[in-house]
Amino acid sequence: MHSKACDTLRRQGYNFISPLSSAAVKPCLWSKRALAGGDMCYKHQFYGIESHRCIQMTPTLRCNQRCLFCWRSHELPIDEDRELSPEEIVASVTKLHKKGLSGYKPHPEVTEERWDEATVRPNQVAISLSGEPTCYSHLPGLVDRFMETGHTVFVVSNGTRPWVIRDLHPTQLYISLDAPDEETYRLVCRPMGDYWGRIQESLSYLSSRRSAIRMTVVKGINDHSPEKYGQIIRDAAPTFVEIKGYMYLGYSRSRLSVEQMPDHAYLRSFAEEVGRHAGYRIRDESPVSRVVCLEEEP
Template sequence: MPSTPCDARIRQGYLFFSPKSSAALKPCLWCKRALTGGDMCYKHQFYGIDSHRCVQMTPTLRCNQRCLFCWRSFEHEVEEEEECPPETILAGVPKLQKKALAGYNSVLGNTVTDERWQEALKPRHVAISLSGEPTLYSRLPELVDLFNANGYTTFVVSNGTNPDMIARCRPFQQYISLDAPDCETYERACRPMGNAEAFWDRIRESLGKLRAKRSAVRITLVAGVNDTDPEGYARIIQDSGATYVEVKGYMYLGYSRNRLQRNNMPEHAQVRDFAERVSASCDYTIRDENPLSRVVCMEREEQ
């Protein structure tokens, strides 16, 4: 039988919560590194999140953008027959995370301590950021509330194109991507599946809802594509009132290598310089940075 898009995802390490939906889980590199005693990701450094206890997942692989810098494959689109119920996702998180990490317990006492393994089997953080656009999942607010009620710390990473859904979600920290200082650059970098001006207006609306939340604006900086007009970014960020701003360099990984070149990946010094120029034009100051991940974190100054 011919392979299906889901087959391709499974080969990439995705584990699905149900056979008819595209809700999926896949531990990130940092989770596995932390489990074996290595470095944790910058979320540990910036926000205190233990990487080996963090689940990377998505309630849907559907997306309404085709960003140049996205690591996912647009050639392997997954068609959903039905949405996965929030209760099924909640129940499946520890089971699928354990399955995904199977094998690491075989090196207990060597590279993996028993304490860290036991902690990994009881994840406490959920990053809804694996792939796809989570606000296209109609029950996202319900799912986030369910995670929150069961003691999970939730991070929702969105492209901001569904402001009504953003308004209804109550995660521990809400991310909105801002990958352009203007509509023209947005259309070129993010390639929306619809009217670019309408999408851009929705993103600006979503950003305007961040002031009332613990939130972060995420800028993925792609050299030669969207690394212009830091003052334009600053004006938008200032209006958003987000708690944090992360300026993160594009990484030349996955299927993005079919669309971009290695020289589109900025060095950390370039990321830092751009963040400094953004900071100079708004009320956000550089709080921390992680050169390994090529990311700089800025925080809103106390008013």
């Protein structure tokens, strides 16, 4: 793997399973907060996931889009990336998750029970750290292996590889929908191929499983045509729709301005409009994370 990329990501808290692979684990901010008795992320509020028991990981950092809103770097490409087997990945992630949390063990608010739950008995895997997980050729097998070992699994994908999505059956499957039409998609996601039709195919698989469409709203770029978003959602019929505001963080700050970050009131209003056209209603919301969850009208 490209050494400069590897060194940069290690400084950011990534723990790599192998020096030859970009498969990595990194505990998120909410996992650390929850471990110390603080708040959990919106996935706890929406779906009951305990943040300190959630492993955030990816089987690959490779990606086939260069989204404007992505907080990750596009300037440090991943080269010479060897794929690990699902068994190699599953055998290593809990140990690396514990390594990423190790500095928190002496924290006065970290109880023995929570430490044990987080580092010995984690029960959720979020395949969402970075990269596009469907670029890893054994993703369905990896998901199955995690579930066989007693974990619930959330997978977040950009939907550009529908033949992988077809065979994926995690606890909850997310497909990103960051544009209401192909022109906007090319502007905001900067794909490295002709993927709009593939995304529509991936969306067609959502109605047959527990699923969510995830939208990242960038003010002034993709916050238009709620009727088009609504029609796509109506056709896909996911279990949930998460509409999340762009956050002015990381490397995205070199591509977008802070003014393009919608506040929660703006986001909620847009979500209501999209929901009206889709036949979905607001199920829940988290102002601190600037995210609104929709579900289908009864």
